[in-house]
Amino acid sequence: MTNQGVSNERKRELAQMDPFQESISRSVEWVLAHKKLLMISAGALVGMVVVFSAILFSFKQSEIKASELAAKAYEKYEEQYSQDRDARKGYDAVKDDFQTLLGEYPNTSAGRMALINFGKICFEAKEYDQAFDLYARALSSVGDKAGVKNFLLCTMGTICELRNDPEQGKSYYLRVEEGPSNLLKDDARFALALIYEKLNDADASRLMYEKIAESQDTSMYKAIAQTRIQ
Numbered sequence: 521m522t523n524q525g526v527s528n529e530r531k532r533e534l535a536q537m538d539p540f541q542e543s544i545s546r547s548v549e550w551v552l553a554h555k556k557l558l559m560i561s562a563g564a565l566v567g568m569v570v571v572f573s574a575i576l577f578s579f580k581q582s583e584i585k586a587s588e589l590a591a592k593a594y595e596k597y598e599e600q601y602s603q604d605r606d607a608r609k610g611y612d613a614v615k616d617d618f619q620t621l622l623g624e625y626p627n628t629s630a631g632r633m634a635l636i637n638f639g640k641i642c643f644e645a646k647e648y649d650q651a652f653d654l655y656a657r658a659l660s661s662v663g664d665k666a667g668v669k670n671f672l673l674c675t676m677g678t679i680c681e682l683r684n685d686p687e688q689g690k691s692y693y694l695r696v697e698e699g700p701s702n703l704l705k706d707d708a709r710f711a712l713a714l715i716y717e718k719l720n721d722a723d724a725s726r727l728m729y730e731k732i733a734e735s736q737d738t739s740m741y742k743a744i745a746q747t748r749i750q
Contacts, residue, residue: 582628583630585625586621586624586625586628586629587628587629587630589617589621589625589630590621590630590631590634590637592617593614593634593638594614594637596613596614597610597613597614597641607645608645608646610641611641611642611645611647614638621634622635622638632658632661635654635657635661636668636672638654639658639675642654643675643679648679648683649683651675652679652680652683655675655676655679658672659672659676666699666701667701669701670696670699670704670708671703673692673693673696674692674693674707674708676689676692677691677692677693677696677711678711681711686718686719693709693711693712693715694712696708706732706735706739706740706741709728709729709731709732710732710745712724712725712728713726713728713732713748716728726748728745729745729746729749730749
């Protein structure tokens, strides 16, 4: 009888699930009860992964295509320009190629770089309005890259002067002169000194020359500035 009692007791213990088994059982029951919802969620997740992968693939293909177009345009320009060093002919040879690149792939690395490179081609061909617009677009995308930013600002200031608008040119040079970076700062100061001279503002002009003369950096304008303030 005792053996039978122990056996029955053991059977009851075995019939009872431990906490881990109970947890697994409840999980299985929940999954079965929400099978449809889980299938929909899983399908949505797979769909999102597919869409994300497609987007990444599209971005990669756009970058490749834009780089190819840019390389061909630069090669065509160099080939044309090397013949007789005529910037206008070089511009005419590639303007449509760059317009296609900038129109179809503006958000690629090659597209953003083309704003600057094609801007330079336009500048050398004396297409100043187009060059200014391209540099302005590039300026909005360079962020805090001081070297590129100051180059664009100084070039835009130069274009304004070439278009007989020294006041607007002054505003771009001042952004470099008052900025935190010393890159091209003396170039901006020298340009400002000349503009102030044209505007008959002798005090402002002298101040720019003094800043150049007192600058610790080696400057191609320092000797000229020192003679202007003696």
